[in-house]
Amino acid sequence: MAKRFAAVWCMAMGLWLAGAASAGEIGLTWSSSSGAAGYKVHYGTSPGVYSKTVDVGNVTTTKVSGLTDCSTWYFAVSAYNAAGTSEYSNEVGSWPRTTVSALNPGAIKQGSQPTLSFDGANFDTSKEWEVVITPEPCVPDAGAPGGKRCYLYNVQKPTATCNRVQVVETVEPTAGSVRPAMVGTYQMSLRAKDGTRQTASKPFKVDINPARFDVNKSDDVTKNRLDGKDAVWMAKRFGVQEGGATYDPGFDFDGDGWIDGDDLAHLASNLGGCWTGSAWNMNACIANLQ
Amino acid sequence: MKRAWTVLALAVVAVAWTGCGSGGSDDGNPSDGGSSTVAASFVADEPAPAAGDVTLQEGSKSANTVSVLVNVTGVNDVYGASFDVEFDPTKVEYVGHSAGNVLESGSHKPQYLVGGSPGNGRIVVFASRVGAVAGVDVAGTGTLMRLSFRVKAEGSFPMAIEVPALLNDAATPTPITGLTWHAGSAVGVGS
Numbered sequence: 001m002a003k004r005f006a007a008v009w010c011m012a013m014g015l016w017l018a019g020a021a022s023a024g025e026i027g028l029t030w031s032s033s034s035g036a037a038g039y040k041v042h043y044g045t046s047p048g049v050y051s052k053t054v055d056v057g058n059v060t061t062t063k064v065s066g067l068t069d070c071s072t073w074y075f076a077v078s079a080y081n082a083a084g085t086s087e088y089s090n091e092v093g094s095w096p097r098t099t100v101s102a103l104n105p106g107a108i109k110q111g112s113q114p115t116l117s118f119d120g121a122n123f124d125t126s127k128e129w130e131v132v133i134t135p136e137p138c139v140p141d142a143g144a145p146g147g148k149r150c151y152l153y154n155v156q157k158p159t160a161t162c163n164r165v166q167v168v169e170t171v172e173p174t175a176g177s178v179r180p181a182m183v184g185t186y187q188m189s190l191r192a193k194d195g196t197r198q199t200a201s202k203p204f205k206v207d208i209n210p211a212r213f214d215v216n217k218s219d220d221v222t223k224n225r226l227d228g229k230d231a232v233w234m235a236k237r238f239g240v241q242e243g244g245a246t247y248d249p250g251f252d253f254d255g256d257g258w259i260d261g262d263d264l265a266h267l268a269s270n271l272g273g274c275w276t277g278s279a280w281n282m283n284a285c286i287a288n289l290q
Numbered sequence: 291m292k293r294a295w296t297v298l299a300l301a302v303v304a305v306a307w308t309g310c311g312s313g314g315s316d317d318g319n320p321s322d323g324g325s326s327t328v329a330a331s332f333v334a335d336e337p338a339p340a341a342g343d344v345t346l347q348e349g350s351k352s353a354n355t356v357s358v359l360v361n362v363t364g365v366n367d368v369y370g371a372s373f374d375v376e377f378d379p380t381k382v383e384y385v386g387h388s389a390g391n392v393l394e395s396g397s398h399k400p401q402y403l404v405g406g407s408p409g410n411g412r413i414v415v416f417a418s419r420v421g422a423v424a425g426v427d428v429a430g431t432g433t434l435m436r437l438s439f440r441v442k443a444e445g446s447f448p449m450a451i452e453v454p455a456l457l458n459d460a461a462t463p464t465p466i467t468g469l470t471w472h473a474g475s476a477v478g479v480g481s
Contacts, residue, residue, distance in 0.1 A: 053291040169478030222453070223455050226405075226412050226414075227372050227374070227416070227453065228370065228371060228372020228373065228403075228414065228415055228416035228417070228418075228455070229372045229455060229457065229463075229465075230455045231370075231372070231401070231403060231416040231418060232369065232371070232372055232416065232418040232463050233462060233463055234420075235369075235370060235400075235401055235419065235420045235421070236369070236370075236421070236422075236462070237416035237421075237462050237463070238401075238420040238421045239420070240421075240422075246374045246422065246461065247292070247357065264401065264403075267403075268403045268405060268416075269405075270405070271403055271405025271414050271416060272374070272403075272406030272407060272412070272413070272414030273405075280406075282406060282407040282410070283407065283410070285412075
């Protein structure tokens with residue numbers, strides 16, 4: 001009697017992984033079986049061998065916690081009622097939920113290639129990971145692969161260990177005359193390319209690189225000094241958008257695609273300063289000018 | 291390389307101003323005179339500029355504040371300007387700046403900026419037309435911009451123009467050659 005009852009259930013039940021809240025957890029959901037009074041979740045670290053069982057009651061979704069990170073856990077569900085217990089459902093296996101606890105560094109200046117570290121848990125090393133950035137740091141470009149050109153991107157596949165994913169991120173302009181990364185805060189997350197994993201995002205800030213303000217290096221006096229020549233050069237290109245004939249990304253300090261007042265303001269606030277290696281300092285010019 | 295344009299004759303002029311006790315006109319512009327202890331004025335190094343000269347000239351004055359005109363004479367294709375003005379910060383204080391009439395030609399709206407370290411006696415000046423517009427041909431004399439200073443003591447206090455350039459309207463603006471820059475002195479006379 002119980003066996004026949006169970007066989008019907010097995011045909012009706014399907015088990016899937018579902019989202020879960022934190023590391024050490026796996027979410028499960030399954031289809032209901034008619035006549036079920038409740039369900040049991042069976043799990044263990046070997047396929048088909050379930051060392052643990054938990055009665056979750058008459059629900060069709062649950063989170064199983066207390067799982068060891070960075071190992072594959074296998075699950076099946078059975079239904080029960082007064083007549084007995086069904087056979088196992090199909091089996092699913094997974095690492096516990098992937099989580100990101102920190103992203104370092106959280107801020108970087110334009111014109112660099114930092115190694116970003118996503119620290120957390122359960123970065124399944126069997127999967128290929130990719131960095132997802134929002135808002136998308138790209139602009140349309142018919143001549144570029146995919147019809148867009150990005151100013152914030154990773155140059156190689158991320159490398160994963162259980163607790164860390166690292167990726168070398170390019171924050172333009174690293175060379176040549178390319179549009180700089182637009183300053184501001186982005187959200188970065190990791191996603192498994194097979195679509196099975198997506199972490200929560202962490203903020204990543206792109207800071208302006210003040211070393212780029214010195215656009216005019218035409219003579220020894222103005223080299224390494226911000227003065228009116230730099231500003232006149234910028235003024236000549238003022239109001240030009242990327243794509244315009246006179247657009248020069250070297251003057252687009254904030255990377256917003258426009259040479260505009262925001263850019264000039266950066267020059268203005270440092271006008272008269274000399275470069276110290278990290279900032280423009282009004283008092284650093286004396287030696288240059290004597 | 292430092293390029294100062296103050297002339298030696300200033301000392302003589304300063305004595306004359308100080309000695310005659312002349313007060314400045316009180317025309318209300320500039321109006322930021324504050325509590326006056328001296329009457330301010332400005333004596334140009336080159337009061338009669340010729341073609342190719344960029345000079346500092348006296349503008350309006352009020353109590354202890356004087357407006358200094360940055361004048362351009364007989365120069366073509368002026369798109370922008372870049373220069374520093376150096377002064378003794380214990381005697382002279384930079385107050386502010388305002389537009390001239392050269393760069394505004396054609397109802398244009400140029401940009402003016404003054405930075406640097408006024409408290410240390412050095413301002414860095416920028417004035418420029420904006421965008422893809424032509425430079426201005428200055429026939430005769432026009433005013434690039436005005437700089438206002440407050441004179442804090444009696445005496446003549448030379449100003450120097452340093453690293454000066456007028457730039458043309460080339461795609462990458464280039465310094466106009468063959469120019470001569472002349473500065474002047476701020477003067478404070480007991481009132």
